Amino acid sequence: MRNIFPYLISLIIIIVLSCTEDNHYTPSFYNCSLSFQDSSLVNPSNSKYQHLLDEIKASGVPGILMSVQNKTDGMWLGTSGKADLKMNIDLNVCNRTRVGSTVKAFTATTIFLLKEKGKLNLDDKITKYLSAADIKDIENADKATIRQLLHHSSGIYNYIQNLKFQTSSLNDLIKVWTPDELLDYARGKKAYFSPGEDVLYSNTNYVLLGMIISNIEGKPFYEVFKEKIFEPLGLSSTQFAAKDPIPDGIIRGYVDFYSNLNVINATYYSGWDYYTADGGLISNAYDLNIFMTALVNGEIISQASLAEMMTWQKSKNEDPEFFPISYGLGIFKMETEWGDAYFHSGDAIGYYACMAYFPESETTICWAVNGNYGKIDEFTSTKSAMEKIFGTVFN
Numbered sequence: 001m002r003n004i005f006p007y008l009i010s011l012i013i014i015i016v017l018s019c020t021e022d023n024h025y026t027p028s029f030y031n032c033s034l035s036f037q038d039s040s041l042v043n044p045s046n047s048k049y050q051h052l053l054d055e056i057k058a059s060g061v062p063g064i065l066m067s068v069q070n071k072t073d074g075m076w077l078g079t080s081g082k083a084d085l086k087m088n089i090d091l092n093v094c095n096r097t098r099v100g101s102t103v104k105a106f107t108a109t110t111i112f113l114l115k116e117k118g119k120l121n122l123d124d125k126i127t128k129y130l131s132a133a134d135i136k137d138i139e140n141a142d143k144a145t146i147r148q149l150l151h152h153s154s155g156i157y158n159y160i161q162n163l164k165f166q167t168s169s170l171n172d173l174i175k176v177w178t179p180d181e182l183l184d185y186a187r188g189k190k191a192y193f194s195p196g197e198d199v200l201y202s203n204t205n206y207v208l209l210g211m212i213i214s215n216i217e218g219k220p221f222y223e224v225f226k227e228k229i230f231e232p233l234g235l236s237s238t239q240f241a242a243k244d245p246i247p248d249g250i251i252r253g254y255v256d257f258y259s260n261l262n263v264i265n266a267t268y269y270s271g272w273d274y275y276t277a278d279g280g281l282i283s284n285a286y287d288l289n290i291f292m293t294a295l296v297n298g299e300i301i302s303q304a305s306l307a308e309m310m311t312w313q314k315s316k317n318e319d320p321e322f323f324p325i326s327y328g329l330g331i332f333k334m335e336t337e338w339g340d341a342y343f344h345s346g347d348a349i350g351y352y353a354c355m356a357y358f359p360e361s362e363t364t365i366c367w368a369v370n371g372n373y374g375k376i377d378e379f380t381s382t383k384s385a386m387e388k389i390f391g392t393v394f395n
Helices: 010-017 048-058 101-118 146-153 163-172 178-185 201-218 221-233 284-297 303-309 376-382 384-395
Strands: 063-070 072-084 098-099 281-283 325-326 332-336 337-348 350-360 363-371
Touching: 048 384, 063 101, 063 146, 072 284, 098 337, 098 350, 101 146, 101 201, 101 221, 101 284, 101 303, 101 337, 146 201, 146 337, 178 201, 201 221, 201 281, 221 284, 284 350, 284 363, 332 384, 350 384, 363 376, 363 384
Parallel strands: none
Antiparallel strands: 063 072, 063 363, 098 281, 325 332, 332 337, 337 350, 350 363
């Protein structure tokens, strides 16, 4: 669920040498507002939620935004930490941030919406919608179906794991990549397994899905997201990076490459997913909560489509350091001591976000952090970090 370069620490020198100087922004640059009356301060759980965020921030995390929604107490929004460390500007609950691979749930939802309009069948081979040049030398692409891309069961190689891509990206962290340039790093690489044999996370699947959406609709996939999801749900703080990759007011992102919480500003990095449907989403904890809650309640796609999205399959190679998870079509299911949760998380360099829905208690929890890697991850995205968050909400 995360776009992690496994050897980032060893290439700190490259990153430091390629730093982009950030401007000195005033507090007004980060001004934003909600379109409703926020009642978080009178929420019965306000004190314990705020204490949780303050503890996470005190661990060395630059800043965190969180939303919790259930049918009993409604929506709670809170923050702790800074939108801009250098200028000492506090976070606001409506601030926008990068939310990385959470976009894959939006990509999958859009595919289901197209299916419901009769514009595709999930069991169509992707060759029906992509040219021979698009999938040239990508093993399994000539056999894989749309369903298998969604399910990460195509076996197609994950371009991010290619060391040549990692080197090229880190040598030019502000380069804006095209889908074809990214797919080149999957060409000629051996597939992980035959289509349908197993499940394994691959960003390449969702690059291809974005191209399929664009080809069917005759417009960029992110414009389809806007028309079919962002605008109908009123997600006013959500946009795709493509035409405005670093919009005014986006909070600064930081990386702990030295694992000592002495962070580096990474706001201008991560240009590889600005035009692909495997990342590149900008949003906040409130909008993610609205989307996730609407999705799992059948308010975006039909109940039949939702049931199909929740076709779960476990990987043959589970991560022993994380919760047991099962792959759905665009979302995942994690098994926790507070019950199962449907979720998706995501990284960009300098940012992390997660959205989770617990069906037993009808509770949606979303958080976004403007920092990652090194020690920061320990407090925001590991199993123990999530256990602390979930435990605070439910206990």
